[in-house]
Amino acid sequence: MVGVEVAVKGLTKSFGSQKIWQDVTLTLPAGEVSALLGPSGTGKSVFLKSLIGLLRPEEGEIVIDGTDILKCSSKELYEVRQMFGVLFQDGALFGSMNLYDNVAFPLREHTKKSESDIRKIVMEKLELNGLLGAENKLPGEISGGMRKRAGLARALVLDPEIILVDEPDSGLDPVRTTYLSQLLIDINAQIDATILIVTHNINLARTVPDNLGMLFRKHLVMFGPREVLLTSEEPVVKQFLNGSKIGPIGMSEEKDDSQMAAELAMKEAGHHDGSQEVSGVVPQMQATPGMPVRQAVARRQARVRSILHTLPPEAQHSIIASLGDGDAATQVIPAYSDSGAESSSWGNG
Ligand SMILES: Nc1ncnc2c1ncn2[C@@H]1O[C@H](COP(=O)(O)OP(=O)(O)OP(=O)(O)O)[C@@H](O)[C@H]1O
Numbered sequence: 183m184v185g186v187e188v189a190v191k192g193l194t195k196s197f198g199s200q201k202i203w204q205d206v207t208l209t210l211p212a213g214e215v216s217a218l219l220g221p222s223g224t225g226k227s228v229f230l231k232s233l234i235g236l237l238r239p240e241e242g243e244i245v246i247d248g249t250d251i252l253k254c255s256s257k258e259l260y261e262v263r264q265m266f267g268v269l270f271q272d273g274a275l276f277g278s279m280n281l282y283d284n285v286a287f288p289l290r291e292h293t294k295k296s297e298s299d300i301r302k303i304v305m306e307k308l309e310l311n312g313l314l315g316a317e318n319k320l321p322g323e324i325s326g327g328m329r330k331r332a333g334l335a336r337a338l339v340l341d342p343e344i345i346l347v348d349e350p351d352s353g354l355d356p357v358r359t360t361y362l363s364q365l366l367i368d369i370n371a372q373i374d375a376t377i378l379i380v381t382h383n384i385n386l387a388r389t390v391p392d393n394l395g396m397l398f399r400k401h402l403v404m405f406g407p408r409e410v411l412l413t414s415e416e417p418v419v420k421q422f423l424n425g426s427k428i429g430p431i432g433m434s435e436e437k438d439d440s441q442m443a444a445e446l447a448m449k450e451a452g453h454h455d456g457s458q459e460v461s462g463v464v465p466q467m468q469a470t471p472g473m474p475v476r477q478a479v480a481r482r483q484a485r486v487r488s489i490l491h492t493l494p495p496e497a498q499h500s501i502i503a504s505l506g507d508g509d510a511a512t513q514v515i516p517a518y519s520d521s522g523a524e525s526s527s528w529g530n531g
Contacts, residue, residue: 184213184477185343185376186247186265188233193242195228201400202228206242208395208405210344210378211485214478215370217379217387219411219422220397221431226380229397230346233378234266235259246344264292267342267375269333271349275321281308282317285336292340307335310372311365327358334365344376345369351383359383363390363467371469371476384423388412389467392482396422398431406493407486409504412463413496423461463500 188210195202202225210216220226231237233244235251244251246262254262275284285307289300308314311331321329330350337345347366351359363386370377381387387394388408395405398418404411411419421429469476486501493501 183343184374184481187212188344188376188378189243189245190233191243191245193232193239193244195225195232195237195239203397203400203402204241206397206402208402210376211393211482212376213370213374214392214482215366215377215379215390216393216395216405217381217391218395218397218405219381219387221422222382224397225400226397227348230268230348230378230380233344233346234263234268264340265343267337267340267345269330269337269345269347269350271352275329275332275336277321280318280320281313281324281332281335284321284332285339288336288339303339304335307338308332310338310369311335326353327355327362330354330362331365334362334369338369338373341373342375344378347377347379349381349383350379351381351386356385359386364470366390367467367476368470368473370478371473374477384425388423388464392466392478398422407482407489407497407501408466409463409497409500410493413461413494413500415496420461463504 190209191207193206194204206229218226218229228237232239233246238252242252247265249258249262251259251262275281276287279287282304285304286300289295289303295303304317305314308317311334313328313331313335316324316328316332319328321332324332330353334347345366350362350366354362366377366379367390369375379386379391391408393406394408394411396403396411396419403416403418404414412423414420418430420426421431483505487505490498490501
């Protein structure tokens, strides 16, 4: 079973007079891993909550398995929600329940399974997340990384077709972040779910997802195959990927042109802001040896091949290199143009 596609079109969300983002259009390809980047406060969590119907954007469509969740009945929304597993930032565990009961909770709430069937599923998910032996611990007695893995175990018990992950790296050291990233890739290999990760973590963004997008200035700057964002010359994307002060993202808000020019002049005069220039596409994280073959890889290759001509030349070069062939169907198309890109699925901004 392949996870389902999530098709978002023209989505706009405000709180009162505060517009969070507008006209967001993107498709999470079925069974692939995607990530959404963006500076703090750009509405990434609001986007995740909109996808599961916890928040209601005022315009646009969110079509999941043929149902527009902004127009459907509450019964249909309930059914669509059953397809989701969500890992919130802190794991969102019940503090008074041990890990076993936390992970068993959705099964007891939403199914009529017997306690012995529940036990089988819970122990399997705890094992998958490296938590065997910790089932009697309370969330307050374990580390942040374990809490996240317990949250992930709980998100998996109803066999989700779509998994949403809000900042898997928050509060974790780089090594634990890599383990959790590996777990997400391995879960994708095992159950082929559609996964969306919201993150600030540049390393995770560069190595984990099949597709990458970024929110900035109340818009989706771009969304598409990872190579598009990773080779982008867009100033805000480059700044974000480099964690640099040089660029349109400021401490708490966006900068104006004069401030940006002054900072660039400082850089040219030799002031170093501590960031490290990184560029290009690094190899993607693979499923752990011994896991099932990650079907998303071949599906994505076929999909990316079919839209290759709509992508910017740099992204095309990188994809062709990764496909490892040079046949006529995968030559860079120099005639790429912005108008072509607008009608394609990689960008809308
Ligand atoms: N329920 C709500 N009511 C009113 N405003 C809200 C609500 N939820 C979020 N916001 C506002 O929406 C904006 C975006 O918040 P959100 O948490 O989605 O950002 P984010 O990109 O996930 O940030 P971070 O990376 O820091 O977690 C913020 O200004 C926040 O105050």
